[in-house]
Structures are given as structure tokens and as C-alpha cells.
Amino acid sequence: MNEPNNTSTSSTLSDKTRKRTAFFISDGTGLTVEGIGHSLLAQFPDQQVEQLTVPYVDSEARVQQVLQRIERAAQESGLQPIIITSIVSDHIRGLLHQSSALMLDVFESYLAPLASLFGSDPNRSVGVSHGIADNSRYTARIDAVHFAMDNDDGRRTREFESADIILVGVSRSGKTPTCLYLALQFGLRAANYPITEEDMDSTALPKILRPFQHKLFGLTIDPRRLMSIRQERRANSRYASPEQCEFEVRQVEQMLRRAQIPFLDATELSVEELATRLMSQAGIERRIS
Amino acid sequence: MNEPNNTSTSSTLSDKTRKRTAFFISDGTGLTVEGIGHSLLAQFPDQQVEQLTVPYVDSEARVQQVLQRIERAAQESGLQPIIITSIVSDHIRGLLHQSSALMLDVFESYLAPLASLFGSDPNRSVGVSHGIADNSRYTARIDAVHFAMDNDDGRRTREFESADIILVGVSRSGKTPTCLYLALQFGLRAANYPITEEDMDSTALPKILRPFQHKLFGLTIDPRRLMSIRQERRANSRYASPEQCEFEVRQVEQMLRRAQIPFLDATELSVEELATRLMSQAGIERRIS
Known part of the structure; x- marks a missing residue:
């Protein structure tokens, strides 16, 4: 799907609701994906994109909630949403991948090359980057x-x-x-x-x-x-x-x-x-x- | 190159110098790539990786400096370095790609899918994400x-x-x-x-x-x-x-x-x-x- 419901609804939609939505989705604070999202979208200043950070998506219930919100955004705007995500759990990520949005998945892109460099698997632990550490x-x-x-x-x-x-x-x-x-x-x-x-x-x-x-x-x-x-x-x-x-x-x-x-x-x-x-x-x- | 100079120098190197180095390289503050780097490397807690943020790499002279530092790290440790970068300029990025490090290039990974979604080219302007904005x-x-x-x-x-x-x-x-x-x-x-x-x-x-x-x-x-x-x-x-x-x-x-x-x-x-x-x-x- 590229531009869902575009032809059927665009004539009744105001400019405001025609805004595309980008979701920055994380199982932690969301600060990292939000940073990536802001950097990337700043490269397209002519695009009106509603930006939404969704932190602590760490359960199936929470993903389902977010998925509904994403599909609503798609339907209301008639424009394919964007997801930028750094979710660690394979299961939660898998659910997120069911959405109709364009997925930019940081862990999916970069864990594999790192694992192959290190010769070891990632441990898939959540929220280490902004945790209290020590x-x-x-x-x-x-x-x-x-x-x-x-x-x-x-x-x-x-x-x-x-x-x-x-x-x-x-x-x-x-x-x-x-x-x-x-x-x-x-x-x-x-x-x-x-x-x-x-x-x-x-x-x-x-x-x-x-x-x-x-x-x-x-x-x-x-x-x-x-x-x-x-x-x-x-x-x-x-x-x-x-x-x-x-x-x-x-x-x-x-x-x-x-x-x-x-x-x-x-x-x-x-x-x-x-x-x-x-x-x-x-x-x-x-x-x- | 996977593990440069590994066999010839490892016996004379102490544990400390055998640490791999990850460079988080940006033309801005470096805070975003640093966040990504910390998140990713936290998934490999058994790996000893020296982490170095290099901000404001926005000129050819600065890239050359950084490239030298990267090659030095590779030689001293005998381990392939990692670069995580969000450099906007194609020219500067091109120079960086000459290094022997494993490159994880955020803009390279994600600008193309976004450009195709938006149907417009990125404007390649530097440092918008942590700029004063308005x-x-x-x-x-x-x-x-x-x-x-x-x-x-x-x-x-x-x-x-x-x-x-x-x-x-x-x-x-x-x-x-x-x-x-x-x-x-x-x-x-x-x-x-x-x-x-x-x-x-x-x-x-x-x-x-x-x-x-x-x-x-x-x-x-x-x-x-x-x-x-x-x-x-x-x-x-x-x-x-x-x-x-x-x-x-x-x-x-x-x-x-x-x-x-x-x-x-x-x-x-x-x-x-x-x-x-x-x-x-x-x-x-x-x-x-």
C-alpha cells in the first residue's frame, strides 16, 4: 500500500488532517529514535509531517494500541505513515511490522552486521541506553x-x-x-x-x-x-x-x-x-x- | 579486511590496546549517533568496545584527521573499528567510506526510502536536529x-x-x-x-x-x-x-x-x-x- 484511501477521501479532508504522521517507537524512553527521526525528517523541510514519539512499547497490548493509532493516522490522512523504531524484542517488532507504515528499523538494519563482526549474538535486552547503568x-x-x-x-x-x-x-x-x-x-x-x-x-x-x-x-x-x-x-x-x-x-x-x-x-x-x-x-x- | 594485522601484532599487545574502537561521527553535535551507538553496543555486553564521539566533522581536513585516528585504532588493536555516522554531505561521507571500518551509515540507510515515499530529494542541510530552530x-x-x-x-x-x-x-x-x-x-x-x-x-x-x-x-x-x-x-x-x-x-x-x-x-x-x-x-x- 502506498497512499491508502487517497482517492476516496482526499476531497473531504482539510489540510490539517492531510498531514502525514511519523511514529518514533521505542521500548525505552524513545529519545534515540526521536533524535534519528528529527534528523532524517529535517532533510525534507517541504514535507508536513506530524511527529509523534511513543515510548515504552514493551507489551503486546501496547503494540496493539499503537498499531490502531497508526492505521487511524493512515486512514484519516490518506497518507502512508512512517515508523522509525528501535524495539529490541523480536516478537514485539514482528507485530509492529504488520502495520501498513514505512518501517525504518534501526535494530534490524544494524544488529546483523555487528553480530557478524563480533561473532556473537545480541542479547536483546531492553532499555540499556538510557538506563541508570551504574x-x-x-x-x-x-x-x-x-x-x-x-x-x-x-x-x-x-x-x-x-x-x-x-x-x-x-x-x-x-x-x-x-x-x-x-x-x-x-x-x-x-x-x-x-x-x-x-x-x-x-x-x-x-x-x-x-x-x-x-x-x-x-x-x-x-x-x-x-x-x-x-x-x-x-x-x-x-x-x-x-x-x-x-x-x-x-x-x-x-x-x-x-x-x-x-x-x-x-x-x-x-x-x-x-x-x-x-x-x-x-x-x-x-x-x- | 576483517581483523587487520591480527596475527602479526596480537602477541605484543596488552588487553587494553586490544580493545576495539567504535567511532560515532557526525557533522553536528553527535548526540544522535551516540545514542544509536550506545543502544546497539549495549546489545553486546560481552564485547569490550572503546566508544568515541567525534562531533562537527564538516570539512575535508577534519575527515582526514578522523580517518587517521581510525586507522591508528585499527592498527593498534588489530581489530576492525566500527563507524556509526549521520553525515549529511555526500562528499564528506564518501571520504569516510574509504576507511577500513565497518560502516553503519544512518543517512545512507534511511534517506532513500524516505525520498521515495515523499517523492522529493533530501536537502542535505547540516545540523538541523540540534540547531536553535526558532x-x-x-x-x-x-x-x-x-x-x-x-x-x-x-x-x-x-x-x-x-x-x-x-x-x-x-x-x-x-x-x-x-x-x-x-x-x-x-x-x-x-x-x-x-x-x-x-x-x-x-x-x-x-x-x-x-x-x-x-x-x-x-x-x-x-x-x-x-x-x-x-x-x-x-x-x-x-x-x-x-x-x-x-x-x-x-x-x-x-x-x-x-x-x-x-x-x-x-x-x-x-x-x-x-x-x-x-x-x-x-x-x-x-x-x-
Whole structure:
């Protein structure tokens, strides 16, 4: 089946219901297949595709539920749905393969070549990729999260000694979410320190940061973007004025250059990109994998 | 080539250098291929595989660097390396295919069937999956992160009104990292409130939480696990004693049951699992995709 019920129903369907649906189906969190799905579909920006993550499909009852949902999507839109899946169990996968959707099955594609390389069979255990794995990993991660919370926004600097990295930049340049992401994803102890107006009398590095110069990393941002972020927070304030944003960004960039601190422009980068790029630029290795 | 240089060098190599290497290679953050790689290799727990994420491989120079590293790994271990990749550019991918590694190429596997389904060619643009995408998504995410920070640990409850979900549980049951993850990954406004000893005189819900009963979600934890987490924080304290942990967990579980608040046992679950399971149990939809 290619385009089910296309001719018979398309005239009565609105544009909305004519959207194709992609199902990202997993027996675990679904985060991996969702990532694959987003990457692949982003390559077809002209296609309107409703994207739906369906996690924890680990029983026959759950598969039957999902199968019904898929067939409903097919009938309502008149367009063949897409399934991207990483289900481990042969039985559950077999049931899923009964659907009329286009199947992109990660385990089916890649387990066989790996098994043949290793000369051993896969063990077919569910949900290992985002499981708790081991206690030391869990502890490292949680400690890093609490470290990032405690060492946010320059409120405290006495733990800077034990930081893996210290982000500096103007207020609302993206330091806090980047630190939290570094903690959650990579177990890194990331602190941050906002450069505020009182630090801007000169372009010398604030005194308190000097002992840690080797682990400082700067974030900068386009002043217009900064302005729009700050406007949402405090509309029409001096803090969000074009002059103030321009001044702060210029001062901080000069400070970073003068002290030879590496920095990234956060304007066009997501938190994931900032985190991974700064790690590779600063040569920092993850603490958990 | 299957096992390069195997016979000639294996006798002089230590166990460590005999480890096979898997390279997760991307022109973006590498987070997606890394996820796939972890899932796949977890199916072969008896295999010792060094896992290496190589992000931002987006130029010929960078590919050549990576290719050298791959061949070095092959020679040093005498074992064929593995490449899992999602590189978009045909040119860069072509260069990568020159290596002697086993290639698992996500875009190669799946773009063709999708292109044929859509009847259109992929646009081959890099790094869309973790890019900043659009401003409203960025703002929703950052706001959610700041909301989680501001509404952590019961320090403040006046914004509970606008929370999507409020996690409750004993101290160190995993509330904070779960809230931050919900914010970063799904843009959800997640607050948390620790049930402390002063709330435990009765098993009635603390007064301050009652107006928000419909958006409360509980985390519970095995008392022994809680003890070991608390011991790392405050060794030999009453807070970390077996009696105290046992008492608190029992009281909170009774409280949750009595108020009919849904809850999850965090003992064996990762932050990703907690977040995705509670969303599905509480019927909460993500705010960003």
C-alpha cells in the first residue's frame, strides 16, 4: 500500500488532517529514535509531517494500541505513515511490522552486521541506553547537577576550585542552561559567572576570576538578540535597551580577547551545540558516557 | 579486511590496546549517533568496545584527521573499528567510506526510502536536529530552565500556579535533576517540593500543596538506596541513617497513596526514564519538540 484511501477521501479532508504522521517507537524512553527521526525528517523541510514519539512499547497490548493509532493516522490522512523504531524484542517488532507504515528499523538494519563482526549474538535486552547503568555514573551526574545549581550566576565562587569549566558572559547569554546541560549530559562540573556592569569599568578580568583563568570559557551574543531576550524578561528597562546590550557585549568581548579566553557566539547555537562545541574547543572530556 | 594485522601484532599487545574502537561521527553535535551507538553496543555486553564521539566533522581536513585516528585504532588493536555516522554531505561521507571500518551509515540507510515515499530529494542541510530552530522554541526552553531553578526545593511556591507539574518526594529522591531535564528536553515548567520531617506529623498532604493536587507527581525511592545517596552527602548523620530514610520513605508513600497522587519509584530509573515515564503517566505533552 502506498497512499491508502487517497482517492476516496482526499476531497473531504482539510489540510490539517492531510498531514502525514511519523511514529518514533521505542521500548525505552524513545529519545534515540526521536533524535534519528528529527534528523532524517529535517532533510525534507517541504514535507508536513506530524511527529509523534511513543515510548515504552514493551507489551503486546501496547503494540496493539499503537498499531490502531497508526492505521487511524493512515486512514484519516490518506497518507502512508512512517515508523522509525528501535524495539529490541523480536516478537514485539514482528507485530509492529504488520502495520501498513514505512518501517525504518534501526535494530534490524544494524544488529546483523555487528553480530557478524563480533561473532556473537545480541542479547536483546531492553532499555540499556538510557538506563541508570551504574551507581557511580548516577552519583557523578547528580553531583554535577547540584554543583551547577549551587554555582550559578556568581552567587558563590568558593567551589570554583573544583569546577571543570567556568562560563562567563553577560546576563542572559545562555550560561545557565549550558551549565545544566553539561552536568546532565556529560557529568561535568560547570559553574558560571555573569559579567555585570560593575565589572565593566575596565576590560581587565574581574579579580575574583583571575585564579581560574585556565578554566574560563566565554559566551557572547549578538546585541540585538540579547535585547530581544532581555525585553521578554524586563520590557522597556535600561537592562534591555539597545545601548546597554551593545555596551555590555562589546566590553565583555574585549575582556575575553584581552585575557585570551576562548569564547563562542551563542546567537545561533542551541544548548546542545554550545555544550558540545565548547567541550571540543576547550579540550574537556566528558565524565560520564 | 576483517581483523587487520591480527596475527602479526596480537602477541605484543596488552588487553587494553586490544580493545576495539567504535567511532560515532557526525557533522553536528553527535548526540544522535551516540545514542544509536550506545543502544546497539549495549546489545553486546560481552564485547569490550572503546566508544568515541567525534562531533562537527564538516570539512575535508577534519575527515582526514578522523580517518587517521581510525586507522591508528585499527592498527593498534588489530581489530576492525566500527563507524556509526549521520553525515549529511555526500562528499564528506564518501571520504569516510574509504576507511577500513565497518560502516553503519544512518543517512545512507534511511534517506532513500524516505525520498521515495515523499517523492522529493533530501536537502542535505547540516545540523538541523540540534540547531536553535526558532526563537520561540529557544525562549520556551530557557524560560522553563529558569522556572525549574527558581522553583526548586520548595524555596518558593508562588509560581506553582503556572507549573506544568510539581514533583514531590523526600530529599534526594531525584526531583531536581528530573525537573531540569523536563525543562531542557521538553520545555516543561517543572517545580519541586521536598517533603521534609515537619510535613510528616500526619500523612495528610502539606497545606501549601493542596491547591495544586491535580498537578502533583510523587517520586519514591528504596530506603537503602536513599541512605547510600545521603551518606555520600552527609556521612553518619541522622539524615542519612537507615531509620530516618526508612521512616521518611514510608511516610511519603502513605501520603501519596492517601491523596491519590501518582508516583514512580526512582530507585532503578535514570533521569531520562523518570522524565519520560512520568510524562506518559501524568498525560503531559511536551512544549517543545
